[in-house]
Amino acid sequence: MYELVAFYLFSVLTIGLFLVTVMSKNVLYAMTSLAAGMVLISGFFFILGADFLGVVQLVAYVGAIMALYSFAMMFFDATRDIKEKNTNSALVFLLGGLSAVVLVMMFAAPIHSEAIQALYPMHEGVGNAQDVGIVLFTKYLVPFEVAALMLLVAMIAGIILAGKKMDQSLTEDMSADDEILTQKDAK
Amino acid sequence: MIGLSHYLIVSALIFSIGLVGVLRRRNLLMLFFATEVMLNAVNIAFAAISHYYNDLTGQMFAFFIIAIAASEVAVGLGILIVLYKKHGTLDLDDLASMRG
Numbered sequence: 688m689y690e691l692v693a694f695y696l697f698s699v700l701t702i703g704l705f706l707v708t709v710m711s712k713n714v715l716y717a718m719t720s721l722a723a724g725m726v727l728i729s730g731f732f733f734i735l736g737a738d739f740l741g742v743v744q745l746v747a748y749v750g751a752i753m754a755l756y757s758f759a760m761m762f763f764d765a766t767r768d769i770k771e772k773n774t775n776s777a778l779v780f781l782l783g784g785l786s787a788v789v790l791v792m793m794f795a796a797p798i799h800s801e802a803i804q805a806l807y808p809m810h811e812g813v814g815n816a817q818d819v820g821i822v823l824f825t826k827y828l829v830p831f832e833v834a835a836l837m838l839l840v841a842m843i844a845g846i847i848l849a850g851k852k853m854d855q856s857l858t859e860d861m862s863a864d865d866e867i868l869t870q871k872d873a874k
Numbered sequence: 875m876i877g878l879s880h881y882l883i884v885s886a887l888i889f890s891i892g893l894v895g896v897l898r899r900r901n902l903l904m905l906f907f908a909t910e911v912m913l914n915a916v917n918i919a920f921a922a923i924s925h926y927y928n929d930l931t932g933q934m935f936a937f938f939i940i941a942i943a944a945s946e947v948a949v950g951l952g953i954l955i956v957l958y959k960k961h962g963t964l965d966l967d968d969l970a971s972m973r974g
Contacts, residue, residue, distance in 0.1 A: 690876060691875075691876060694876050694881075702884070705888055705891045705911050706891060708907050708911060709891055709894060709898070709899075709907075709911065714901075717904060717907055721911070724911075725914060728917070728918060732917075732921050735881075735921045735922055735924070735925040736925055737924065737936075739933075740917075740933050740936055740937065744917070744940065747941075747944060748910075748914075748940065751944060752910070755951060756907075756951070760903075763903065763954075769901050771900040771901060771965070772900060772967060779894060779898045782897060783890050783893050783894035786893055787887060787890035790890060791883050791886045793886075794882035794883060794885075794886050794919075795882070795883065803927055805927055805929035806929055806931050808928050808930070818930060819933060823934060826934075830938060834941040837942070837945050838941060838945050840945070841944070841945030842945075842948060844948065844949045844952060845948035845951065847952070848949070848955065851956070
């Protein structure tokens with residue numbers, strides 16, 4: 688019963704928040720609703736018994752990725768509304784709706800599920816984190832190390848790309864910067 | 875009771891929302907947000923299949939998707955900052971330099 692209520696609550700809220708993300712003209716609103724939607728998605732993972740995945744979602748997505756986005760937003764002018772030239776909006780919604788219908792029909796189609804066998808089955812009485820750890824560090828050790836290397840490469844790339852000319856101001860109107868400079872001069 | 879189809883249908887709807895965002899948005903930062911929405915939709919589908927077939931493989935794939943998303947954001951935001959320094963805008967129509 689609680690599962691039912693939680694599932695429908697999370698689905699309605701997530702879909703609504705992601706609609707705000709996609710439709711909003713303000714970067715700040717879009718980013719905030721995206722972060723809230725990701726928190727609610729970790730709720731889905733907790734309902735599904737994937738506790739470790741839920742915690743990783745909270746730590747990595749909401750904690751790291753959204754913090755990175757909010758730091759990047761400080762470089763761009765976030766308070767100004769985005770003016771977008773949306774040509775052919777009806778066609779976009781038609782294509783999106785059609786792909787939604789196709790995906791739902793694909794996922795709702797009956798499958799021969801008795802033939803599917805679990806490759807790495809979950810164990811009864813063992814915590815999810817323990818189970819995940821054993822599979823991750825035995826069967827998926829090489830992809831895990833490759834992912835670590837990929838994250839290292841991405842970190843170096845991010846530092847090199849964003850780190851050049853950090854002393855220069857990015858915003859075009861220099862009025863705000865002049866204010867700061869005058870404050871510095873006053874001191 | 876909630877079955878696998880419920881989760882898959884929610885995942886498909888969220889994926890389609892992300893797809894509409896990718897098709898509709900002209901701002902590069904907003905395109906990144908729409909991509910994150912699509913990645914999260916796939917993660918829900920993986921976790922649901924993992925739960926209903928009692929198999930850990932789906933959760934493993936979701937972990938690697940999160941790792942890929944993190945590195946994509948790190949590199950992508952670096953490129954966005956370079957583009958903003960060079961052009962002063964993130965609008966795709968203004969960034970198009972080739973006329974054809």
